[in-house]
Amino acid sequence: MCGITAEIAGPAGGVPGTRVQVMLSEIRHRGDAEHFGGVAELPGAALGCNRLAIVDRATAAQPMSDTARNVWATFNGEIYNHAELRRELAGLGHRFQTASDTEVLVHGYREWGADLPLHLDGMFAFVVYDASRRSFLCARDRFGVKPLYWARDGDRLLFASEIKCFLPIQVTPREFPPGHLMVDGAGPHRYDERDDSPLPDGEDELVAGFRGLMDNAVRKRVQTDLPIGVIYSGGVDSAAVLGLAARHHPDVTAITVGFPGAPDLDFAERSCRDLGIRQITRHLEYGELIDSMKSIVQQVETFEVIDIMDSCVMAPAYEVARELGLKVVLVGDGSDESLAGYELFREHPDPVAMSRYRVMNLHRTDLQRVDRLSMMNTVEARVPFLDREVVDFAWKLPMEYKFRDGIEKWILRAAISGVIPDYLAWRPKIRMPQGTGLLFQLIDFARGQETGLDGELLREIGLDQPEAAYFLQAYLDAGYPLPPARYRRPGWDFAANGYFVFQE
Template sequence: MCGIAAEITGGGAPVAVGRVKSMLAAIAHRGDPEHYGGMITPPGAAMGSNRLAIVGRESGVQPMADWAGTLWTVFNGEIYNHRELRGELEELGYGFRTASDTEVLVHGYRAWGAELPLHLDGMFAFVIYDATRRAFLAARDRFGVKPLYWAGDEDCLLFASEIKSFLPLGVTPEVFPPGHGMDEAGLWRYDERNACPLPAEEDALVTRFSDILDNAVRKRVQTDLPIGVIYSGGLDSAAILGLALRHHPNVMAITVGFPGAPDLAFAERSCRDLGVRQVTRILGYGELVGNMTAVVRQLETFEVIDVMDACVMAPAFEVARKLGIKVVLVGDASDELFAGYELFREHPDPVAMMRYRVMNLHRTDLQRVDRTSMAHTVEARVPFLDREVVDFAWQLPMEYKLRDGTEKWILRKAVSGIIPDYLAWRPKIRMPQGTGLLFQLIEYARRHRPELAEELLTRLGLDQPEAAYFLHAYLESGYPLPPARYRKLGWDFGSNGYFVFQS
């Protein structure tokens, strides 16, 4: 996990190193202090990294070069199949000097070129530069768990992990779309949903899903570092916690909430029953209100739901940092994949809604998770967005997701016996009710609504009175307005055109 920045010039022209340094300085929080600001300036490029050392902690220094010293990469994320890829590359004659997953990228690019992303199982955003050929490859993981932005033209391209990096340069970046790569020829989509044959018999189908989800969690706890689970006591985080306990000896649950909140009671009871170490952070109204504008700047969004969720969850990542935990698991994306929201019951085409919501996560929930965790220099991993889990859910009939009025039916069946039944079959309640937040932040934002042009609010579709408060904080942070809102009730794909229905 890192914060990365790079500049690549056309024709190998000199690069102003100070620009990349300023981009890194804006995202210093994304790396360990001892790994801040690593830079390299091969002809025609400048590349830098603020590294959070997790895999190959001693040897995985970035930017990293191949054996010839002419191919360089900066990389944010984790490659979960790096050991398997290392074996394939060694058979092809590539020698490794480190235990880092980053080194797989430089050798993998030599071996597979632009097809490299197709070999990767993980969350990633990277830029690779070949100083000999003046060629590059940038890519982002299938669902956008890791962020990447870019700006420029044929003469100069800029890449970085957050919008903040572009503000000192006076440049408005574009979102680098998930499941895409870019080289000198332009931007292309590499990701497609894979065929995932489903068992016809119901019990076999549940067993298959249980195995897939178990493997997704196993891959994400392959570390000697302690693991944290952001734990509400709800179904999704309980499933992740129960599976993590199978595969790692040092797992801690981190729970937040207001005094007397329903989630706290379920989380504390279940941690006692499961024998899990738990740290509970009690929230206070004044603390959350005082942090709201800072959270907007961290998130780089003005969406009310995301800001409220982040205000509540930021203290959990703060706890993880104070405990020295670098890796945490979260239960995000389960509701989108397995019809956890009420809107799936009401929508005329719930399958299309699922696919739209999943492919839009990189600009909503995943952006919130990334910014909130990395603001505290903590890496958040999302097992429900494992590629096999998504491929399974993509083809799973809706009758296995919504059954007899119960949402996420197959998930509940799959984890019954792994977690207590009072968790596996606990009815869903939304975060504001579960944590005890209720409407406190919304009411504050409504009372302190600033004066903004009604034309602007209308154009962005911000018809909630509290939305003006968050938009004002967003604009005060210097962020450019997006072409459209990213949280919508329907499935209008917006102007960028890269949300694609897959059948």
């Protein structure tokens, strides 16, 4: 996990590393102190990286090149099938110098070119640059687990992991859409396709198939010699992740936050005792959460009310992970969207379309929150429910397996029963404000604050909640550019099936 920046010139331009270094300085938190500020000045480009060393911690410095120092990569994320790809590429004659997943991108680009993202199983945002040809490939993972932003500045292209990287150089970025790639400035173009192979027939086969996919998704994400944390609420999503992680890794710690006496705390603490899993609980305080709100807006780079509320509550969990010295945590995000866990799916006339739309929007809601909160604490967050095979399965799964007899996420509960206690597997869903004991205090506070924002501006961008003005003011005060509409970002839109359609 890292923070990346890049500047790429036109065919004849030169690129000093000055701006790349300035951009990197805004995201020091995304890397270890000893790996801050790696910059490669190349013919026609400069690449930068703040590295959080997890895979091949000793030798895999970034930006990384091949032995000829022609092909270079700066990379944020984890490639879970890097060992398999390494064996395949070695069989094709490529010689590796490290055991890192970054080097797989270097040799994978040399072998497959723009088809490289199709070979990758993981979460990623990267720029690969061929200095000998002044050619580059940029790509982002299918669901946007890892962030990426870009901008045109004259004949230059700029890339970075967070919006705040662009503020000191006074360039307005746009979001690089998930599941897309760019070659030599053309695009972005979508490379992601959903798997259309048929699901097995029969309830038992479907439940067993989903159980196997979830087990494999968690197993891949705990393949490290480092200790693992799980952000654990006591709900079925994080309980499933925790129970499976404990099966595949010997050193797992559950991290729980909430107000004293909150319902989630009771379930989380009871279940950790029953499962024999170490747990750290951090009690929340209203005053501290209120004091943190403006800082959260600046860190998470959003003014969306629900995302900020969730961020205020969950930020202390990632602080605990940092205090424990953890570099890797697992989270349960993505389940409600792909498995129809929200009440809105019951009421919507087309719950399948709504589910797909919500999944493809996660990059700018839950995933943005998870990335920023974890990386502000120099912690890598991994998301098993957004494993490619898990999402492809859920994408095709009939709604009757997602919502049955008044029980949401039925197939997950059936699949995980026996891995975790039934009082967790079949626990009814309650919303985060009730589960953690937060209720509506933060919203009430924000609603009561005065701002100088023009009412017409609020209406133009679709903000009809009185508390939203407070967060928008904090967002603008942090220097962030105003998006043109509440549910759009410059440069992309959605087709009816939930896929991204790029708009230049």
